[in-house]
Amino acid sequence: MKSLFILVACLFVPLATLANEGAHLEVSGANLRDTASLQRGAKYFMNYCFGCHSLKYARYNRMAKDLGLTDDMVKDNLMFVAGSKVGDNITIAMTEEQGTNWFGTVAPDLSLVSRSKIGGVDWIYTYLKSFYLDPTRPYGVNNILFDKVGMPDVLWELRGTQKAVFEDGQDTAGNPTKVFVGFKREGGLPDEQFDAVVRDLANFLAYTGEPMRLERGRIGNWVILFLVIFTILAYALKKEYWRDVDH
Ligand code: HEC
Known part of the structure; x- marks a missing residue:
């Protein structure tokens, strides 16, 4: 019993520590069923992110189908690399070497x-949402979630200027540190509109991470239903077989 308890505890400890790392995340409210949001997200991605980040495990025509667009719509509005075809993977022209030279680090495939x-x-x-002005950084910005980030604030026009407010605090060892308390944003889009743009982008990247997700959920429901019906049948059959044996 004791060893079982230890085993179970071991299973959960790494999860708990990992979960800690992901603390202070804002809830996006992104919804994969919201096709309009995914379409907007694809558009924002191609306009603001695609210069540096590829989506090499996604294809243009698959994306068109999943997002309720025609191949021509994708060709006219979302394909920016000269000579690419709708069946191609969504790759960028920048090589890893150029990326390292220009940004000091490779912009990873997303x-x-x-x-x-x-x-x-x-x-x-x-x-x-967490980029803030920091004159000590090469691009003049840093990120609360990703300290010393090597990506410029590509959404600066929509964000306006965002400053981070820090207070003096102490770490667990008692040393003085700066504790982040919140942002002060000026200019750019109103809060709701800016959040909506970021939500659409996050939603679109959730889609590319697993294009089958909704389909998987749908099939999963049928599988569970099948298992329930099958269990009832199997139980009825078992009763039937053992009916005479019991007497
Ligand atoms: C000018 C080039 C450039 C553009 C444009 C750009 N990024 Fe980045 N991005 C980078 C670089 C470089 C990194 C790696 C940062 C690092 O490792 O410090 C990065 C990192 C990231 C990461 C973290 C990836 C990881 O695995 O840690 C995400 C997420 C991301 N970018 C999303 C976006 C989105 C969404 C957009 C469009 C709104 C965008 N980026 C536009 C250069 C860019």
């Missing part, structure tokens, strides 16, 4: 980012 981060879609949402 197809699966919503699944690689603890907190998933909420992580992306919070990350995109």
Whole structure:
């Protein structure tokens, strides 16, 4: 019994520590069933992110189908790399070497980012909202969720200027530290509109992380229903077989 308890505890400890890391995430409210939001997210992605980030595990025509767009709509509005075709993967022209030279680090492929981060879609949402002015950084911005980030604030026109407010505090060892208390944002879009843009972007990246997600849920419901019916049948059959044996 005791060893069982220890085993179960061991299973949960790593999860608990990981969960801690993902603390302070804002809830995005993103919804994969909201096709209009996914379409807007795809548009924002192509306009604001695609210069640096690829989605190499996604294809243009699959995205068109899933997002309720025609191939021509995608061709005319969402394909920016010269010579690419609708059946191509969504790759960028920048090589890793150029990325390293220009930004000091490679802008990672974002197809699966919503699944690689603890907190998933909420992580992306919070990350995109957490850029703040920091003159000590090469691009003049830093990020509360991703300290010393190597990505410029590409949404600066929509965000306006955002400052982070810190208070003096102490870490667990008693050393003085700066504790983040909140943001002060000026200019840019009104809060709701800015949040909506970021939500659409996060939603779109949640979609690319697992295009089958809704389909999987739908099939899953039928499987459960099948199992329930099958269990009832199996039980009835068992009763039938054992009816005479019991007497
Ligand atoms: C000018 C190039 C550039 C643009 C444009 C850009 N990024 Fe980035 N992004 C980067 C770089 C470089 C990194 C890596 C940062 C680091 O490792 O410090 C990064 C990192 C990220 C990460 C974290 C990835 C990880 O695995 O840790 C996310 C998420 C992200 N970007 C999302 C976006 C979104 C969404 C957009 C569009 C709104 C965007 N980026 C536009 C350069 C860019």
